[in-house]
Amino acid sequence: MGVKLYVMDFSPPSRACMLTCEIFGIPFEKIPVDLFKGEHLAPEYLQKNPLHTIPVLEDGDFILYDSHAIMAYLADTYGKDESWYPKDVKKRALVNQKLFFNTAVIYRRLRNITYYVFQRGRKTLEQDWLDDIAEGYDFLEAFLSKTKYIAGDHITIADIAILSHLTNLEYILPIDAKKYPKTSAWLEDFKATPYAKKHNEEGAKALNDLLKKFLTS
Known part of the structure; x- marks a missing residue:
């Protein structure tokens, strides 16, 4: 099934989460969020993340923001090597x-x-x-x-x-x-x-x- 990641490529926190998915072999759908166009301020995005930051993770009906929290969650949930x-x-x-x-x-x-x-x-x-x-x-x-x-x-x-x-x-x-x-x-x-x-x-x-x-x- 994989997960969804709301990201922008130039964002270091976004890249950290994409790297984590790659390392753990987690399929993910990359959903671009254009900060310069204000897409992070759209009402539907604010419902996911009231802080209007990127990245945001969707794993089924579970939504998580903050890159470090996302990385830790991915490691605990999908990582096969706990090191x-x-x-x-x-x-x-x-x-x-x-x-x-x-x-x-x-x-x-x-x-x-x-x-x-x-x-x-x-x-x-x-x-x-x-x-x-x-x-x-x-x-x-x-x-x-x-x-x-x-x-x-x-x-x-x-x-x-x-x-x-x-x-x-x-x-x-x-x-x-x-x-x-x-x-x-x-x-x-x-x-x-x-x-x-x-x-x-x-x-x-x-x-x-x-x-x-x-x-x-």
């Missing part, structure tokens, strides 16, 4: 910790920029924004200096969530491989995976191109 979202309480807590980190730090730093560029018409990137991104890289380098992946020594959905955002942050502030060798290597490895090629690469480029267009127009 991606461990059932062990302590291992899962470490994954949740990094998902919350993504929400509070990585996502927020990207969202600050896209909001001011797309909605407020800013034409230049503030130094404070770039400094905040660099701080995010510092945190990631610290994590990856202790474990092979973001939340431990095995790949998890936390890696996927951060991957989808970092492929846009690196466009805004390139990752210095000398300063952040582990973060740079981690990202390059993930970008080369078949699922990232299929469900992340094109969308990340679309957002990067859009940022360039808004900043230079």
Whole structure:
């Protein structure tokens, strides 16, 4: 049967959910939601998600929004390999910790920029924004200096969530491989995976191109 995902390709949270479906072999119907046309504000969409954000998941009559909640639900419901979202309480807590980190730090730093560029018409990137991104890289380098992946020594959905955002942050502030060798290597490895090629690469480029267009127009 599969599930439905209301998404926009350039949205990192949307891409994270599509990546999760691909990894777990979950068939999904991709339903585009054009934010620039205000489709997320349509009454029928607000019935699904009063926050009018993307992505939104429909699994039968079950509706869920927030990408991290969706990823966790998909892993619990359809994942055959629980290592991606461990059932062990302590291992899962470490994954949740990094998902919350993504929400509070990585996502927020990207969202600050896209909001001011797309909605407020800013034409230049503030130094404070770039400094905040660099701080995010510092945190990631610290994590990856202790474990092979973001939340431990095995790949998890936390890696996927951060991957989808970092492929846009690196466009805004390139990752210095000398300063952040582990973060740079981690990202390059993930970008080369078949699922990232299929469900992340094109969308990340679309957002990067859009940022360039808004900043230079």
